[in-house]
Amino acid sequence: MEVIKRTKVVDILKSEAFGSTVNVKGWVRTRRGSKQVSFIALNDGSTIHNVQIVVDVDKWGDDFLKSITTGASLSVNGILSPSQGKGQSVEIQATEIEIYGTADPAVYPLQKKGHSMEFLREIAHLRPRTNTFGAVFRMRHNMAYAIHKFFHDRGFFYFHTPIITASDCEGAGQMFQVTTMNLYDLKKDEKGSIIYDDDFFGKQTSLTVSGQLEGELAATALGQIYTFGPTFRAENSNTPRHLAEFWMIEPEVAFNNITDNMDLAEEFIKYCVRWALENCADDVKFLNDMFDKELIARLEGVLKEPFVRLPYTEGIKILEEAVAKGHKFEFPVYWGVDLASEHERYLVEEHFKRPVILTDYPKEIKAFYMKQNEDGKTVRAMDVLFPKIGEIIGGSEREADYDKLLTRIKELNIPMKDMWWYLDIRRFGSVPHSGFGLGFERLLLFVTGMTNIRDVIPFPRTPNNAEF
Ligand code: 4AD
Ligand code: MG
Numbered sequence: 001m002e003v004i005k006r007t008k009v010v011d012i013l014k015s016e017a018f019g020s021t022v023n024v025k026g027w028v029r030t031r032r033g034s035k036q037v038s039f040i041a042l043n044d045g046s047t048i049h050n051v052q053i054v055v056d057v058d059k060w061g062d063d064f065l066k067s068i069t070t071g072a073s074l075s076v077n078g079i080l081s082p083s084q085g086k087g088q089s090v091e092i093q094a095t096e097i098e099i100y101g102t103a104d105p106a107v108y109p110l111q112k113k114g115h116s117m118e119f120l121r122e123i124a125h126l127r128p129r130t131n132t133f134g135a136v137f138r139m140r141h142n143m144a145y146a147i148h149k150f151f152h153d154r155g156f157f158y159f160h161t162p163i164i165t166a167s168d169c170e171g172a173g174q175m176f177q178v179t180t181m182n183l184y185d186l187k188k189d190e191k192g193s194i195i196y197d198d199d200f201f202g203k204q205t206s207l208t209v210s211g212q213l214e215g216e217l218a219a220t221a222l223g224q225i226y227t228f229g230p231t232f233r234a235e236n237s238n239t240p241r242h243l244a245e246f247w248m249i250e251p252e253v254a255f256n257n258i259t260d261n262m263d264l265a266e267e268f269i270k271y272c273v274r275w276a277l278e279n280c281a282d283d284v285k286f287l288n289d290m291f292d293k294e295l296i297a298r299l300e301g302v303l304k305e306p307f308v309r310l311p312y313t314e315g316i317k318i319l320e321e322a323v324a325k326g327h328k329f330e331f332p333v334y335w336g337v338d339l340a341s342e343h344e345r346y347l348v349e350e351h352f353k354r355p356v357i358l359t360d361y362p363k364e365i366k367a368f369y370m371k372q373n374e375d376g377k378t379v380r381a382m383d384v385l386f387p388k389i390g391e392i393i394g395g396s397e398r399e400a401d402y403d404k405l406l407t408r409i410k411e412l413n414i415p416m417k418d419m420w421w422y423l424d425i426r427r428f429g430s431v432p433h434s435g436f437g438l439g440f441e442r443l444l445l446f447v448t449g450m451t452n453i454r455d456v457i458p459f460p461r462t463p464n465n466a467e468f
């Protein structure tokens with residue numbers, strides 16, 4: 001076969017070099033045709049679109065063409081021509097074909113017919129080859145790029161916080177332990193507690209639930225930073241919005257108060273949504289047409305108006321009024337309750353019909369580090385609530401006062417031996433500062449219109465599932 005430099009499908013489809021000989025490589029999506037001519041739809045992952053290869057059946061013969069089935073991989077040389085077929089601008093008249101690998105139709109699981117998302121999760125090693133997951137994972141890349149660009153352009157520094165840690169940032173006790181100890185032969189003291197002196201780090205360690213605490217150290221030195229890394233939560237919630245391993249983006253800014261923090265969160269998330277519409281147009285359109293006819297309208301919708309900003313206490317009043325008027329929620333509503341996703345979505349989708357930033361939550365349902373309000377009951381927290389998703393961002397102004405923070409740590413029985421370094425930044429040059437965490441997969445749920453968080457991460461980790 002003549003060696004010609006490969007052109008990616010995304011570029012071929014834009015080319016007008018008709019009459020020139022080109023090479024494309026990729027995987028067969030479909031092959032159809034007649035006795036004389038065969039049409040191969042070839043995809044190489046660079047775009048949702050396929051390029052059509054036109055094959056003269058007489059030239060290759062049925063036996064050769066029989067192995068070109070869905071999933072087979074090919075290298076094709078051919079002449080670029082304007083296409084007669086509708087919906088495509090170019091096609092390639094094949095002159096040489098090499099089959100790299102066949103995919104026996106009797107066993108290759110991705111045939112033409114639509115598969116359920118549940119089935120595709122079982123073959124997560126192959127699902128990136130489908131149109132849907134190709135679109136989702138191209139968008140995942142693009143959103144990660146947009147996030148780095150957003151912060152870099154605004155002078156934030158990307159700061160790497162540890163994956164293995166001895167502190168529980170959210171204090172929810174949902175940590176996966178990290179150990180090299182022999183679990184069959186654990187050393188214990190008289191009370192039966194495990195002795196960690198001989199463990200790898202000489203103390204009990206876990207996978208991080210958040211990079212925030214170390215992010216605060218960085219923000220009070222570099223001014224404004226963000227983290228973007230994997231986080232882990234051993235919460236046994238089998239919902240379409242929870243993963244045991246997910247990626248989080250956590251900006252932290254010195255001298256920002258809660259209002260600055262809300263402004264940043266709103267600007268940031270609108271930037272991400274606009275990026276998806278402008279830079280992932282083909283994939284968004286595909287997902288809109290195939291799964292969710294309101295996707296594009298919903299994305300454009302959140303860009304149109306400012307987000308509602310509302311204290312938790314006001315939000316509870318609205319929900320109580322809804323209950324009084326006969327609206328049925330599965331979970332009860334009262335001041336002090338940790339809102340369920342159905343409550344968050346009622347505020348966003350039914351009451352305000354746009355995103356809501358809920359602030360000033362009861363301190364009992366929020367983490368120890370949040371700045372305490374004068375009322376003694378609430379803290380300067382902010383959750384950004386989104387249509388279809390519920391909570392997409394959680395953040396706060398941080399408690400900058402050493403004594404107040406120490407008192408709260410003691411009230412909650414957080415072990416001081418893990419917290420001395422965190423308290424030190426309140427001892428030396430303490431400043432007001434704020435930050436938040438965006439769940440990357442929750443953002444992806446929103447911009448792709450997928451309904452299960454397992455379908456926006458390549459290899460989901462959930463209770464009872466760590467395949468691949
Ligand atoms: O609200 P969370 O728990 O806040 C924090 O971790 C803070 N330390 C953030 C900060 O202030 N720097 O989590 C932040 C976001 C949530 O709003 C949600 O989008 C996502 O992380 N999230 C999850 N996403 C997927 N699966 C889970 N189990 C998640 N838990 C939280
Ligand atoms: Mg939260």
